[in-house]
Amino acid sequence: MKDANRTPHPNDERSSANNCNGQIRQFYAGKHVLLTGCTGFLGTVAVEKILRTCKEISKLYIMIRQKKGKSVEERINHFFKNDIFDKLREMNPNFMEKIEVIYGDLEKEDLGLSPEDRRRLVENVNEQIPWVGNKNGPVVLSLAVMNGYLHALYWYEHVTIDAIPVDMTINGLLAAIWDFVVNR
Numbered sequence: 001m002k003d004a005n006r007t008p009h010p011n012d013e014r015s016s017a018n019n020c021n022g023q024i025r026q027f028y029a030g031k032h033v034l035l036t037g038c039t040g041f042l043g044t045v046a047v048e049k050i051l052r053t054c055k056e057i058s059k060l061y062i063m064i065r066q067k068k069g070k071s072v073e074e075r076i077n078h079f080f081k082n083d084i085f086d087k088l089r090e091m092n093p094n095f096m097e098k099i100e101v102i103y104g105d106l107e108k109e110d111l112g113l114s115p116e117d118r119r120r121l122v123e124n125v126n127e128q129i130p131w132v133g134n135k136n137g138p139v140v141l142s143l144a145v146m147n148g149y150l151h152a153l154y155w156y157e158h159v160t161i162d163a164i165p166v167d168m169t170i171n172g173l174l175a176a177i178w179d180f181v182v183n184r
Contacts, residue, residue: 027178029056031126036063036106039079042169046129049170051095052088061125063104065112072103127177 028050035050037043050057064072064079080096088095102121105112113121 024174024178025054028054030058032059032124033057034061034063034121034125034128038062039064044082044084045166045170048084048088051098052091057098059100060098061100061102061121063102065105072101076101127181129177
């Protein structure tokens with residue numbers, strides 16, 4: 001017997017079909033979206049969620065920089081090998097056709113963009129989704145637990161930890177962007 005109240009897994013087909021339908025899915029249809037900070041925890045989930053559920057998106061421009069001696073190409077190849085993209089690869093083996101990699105660095109003047117990339121973004125991008133990394137706080141705590149670095153969390157009895165599943169965060173983000181643009 002299935003539990004009607006169960007929370008679906010983020011990659012569950014029923015969850016995918018329900019989470020990005022209607023106005024939000026239509027909003028992203030045909031759009032060219034620029035995403036910065038995509039190699040972080042939430043950015044990775046955002047890329048996967050957008051490509052898996054908003055299938056009619058035209059292009060997803062991913063701004064990425066060189067880091068720790070790795071080239072942009074090395075970083076993006078490593079990024080898309082992440083297990084989170086397994087379901088997407090299964091559903092749409094050609095999803096990379098929607099990806100445009102842009103070399104950029106938010107810490108550099110003019111974002112470190114080449115004149116060609118700047119022109120391409122100005123002429124094509126409809127929406128921007130900026131992510132800025134966080135080296136402290138709940139993201140790092142979650143990663144430590146997920147990666148097995150933190151096995152037990154000792155806390156005070158009267159303190160409650162509120163954890164929001166990342167899929168709900170991404171759904172909220174997509175809805176917020178849609179609402180902001182539609183109702184500005």
